[in-house]
Amino acid sequence: MKNMLRCWSAAAALAACTAALAAVPTSANYALPSSTINSGVGNMASANYKASSSLGDPFFAGPLGSANYQINPGFWGAVIGPLPLCLLDLDGDGSADALTDGLMLIRAMFGLTGSAVTNNATAPGAPRQTWADIQPYIHFAALDIDGDGNADALTDGLMLIRAMFGLTGTAVTNNAVTPGAPRDDWTKVRGYLNTSCGTNYAP
Numbered sequence: 001m002k003n004m005l006r007c008w009s010a011a012a013a014l015a016a017c018t019a020a021l022a023a024v025p026t027s028a029n030y031a032l033p034s035s036t037i038n039s040g041v042g043n044m045a046s047a048n049y050k051a052s053s054s055l056g057d058p059f060f061a062g063p064l065g066s067a068n069y070q071i072n073p074g075f076w077g078a079v080i081g082p083l084p085l086c087l088l089d090l091d092g093d094g095s096a097d098a099l100t101d102g103l104m105l106i107r108a109m110f111g112l113t114g115s116a117v118t119n120n121a122t123a124p125g126a127p128r129q130t131w132a133d134i135q136p137y138i139h140f141a142a143l144d145i146d147g148d149g150n151a152d153a154l155t156d157g158l159m160l161i162r163a164m165f166g167l168t169g170t171a172v173t174n175n176a177v178t179p180g181a182p183r184d185d186w187t188k189v190r191g192y193l194n195t196s197c198g199t200n201y202a203p
């Protein structure tokens with residue numbers, strides 16, 4: 001943690017710190033899987049620290065702190081560059097499919113972890129099969145499809161899985177956009193998905 005904080009606070013040394021942070025930060029007292037500070041899922045804590053899984057996301061949670069430190073959401077992106085773009089092909093078989101990737105995405109958005117996400121939800125032969133394989137590719141900030149600041153299963157997740165099933169237009173967005181969210185119709189949702197998530201969905 002100390003090294004990470006040193007990197008985070010020393011803006012002039014970002015390049016060197018980026019290399020240092022590529023490895024998993026660890027010591028006798030803690031370990032921080034890179035996915036935890038890069039939009040991961042599981043919180044980690046000990047007597048001396050707590051790291052929220054949403055720490056790397058700009059939208060989620062408040063600052064983490066104690067008497068000795070404070071970390072603000074989104075800091076990770078400031079250290080290593082832009083946060084990862086939306087990635088829908090979680091199992092890495094080359095296709096973003098509703099009944100595999102979409103199912104895992106919506107399960108994770110419901111807060112599930114581990115095999116509760118991956119059970120019967122990866123394509124046979126796909127390169128990523130386990131939660132350990134899949135979890136680093138789930139970036140909640142990028143999965144905020146309607147742009148309201150939260151990645152929610154019943155709005156963003158629902159639109160994702162509908163679009164993955166091949167639906168378009170209001171068949172995707174009906175009753176699935178958070179009131180007041182900036183991306184509130186298929187034109188905007190499709191634009192985000194095709195621009196940020198690598199899809200090629202039809203108008």
Ligand SMILES: [Ca+2]
Nearest residue numbers: 089091093095
């Ligand atoms: Ca896939």
Ligand SMILES: [Ca+2]
Nearest residue numbers: 144146148150
């Ligand atoms: Ca949202």
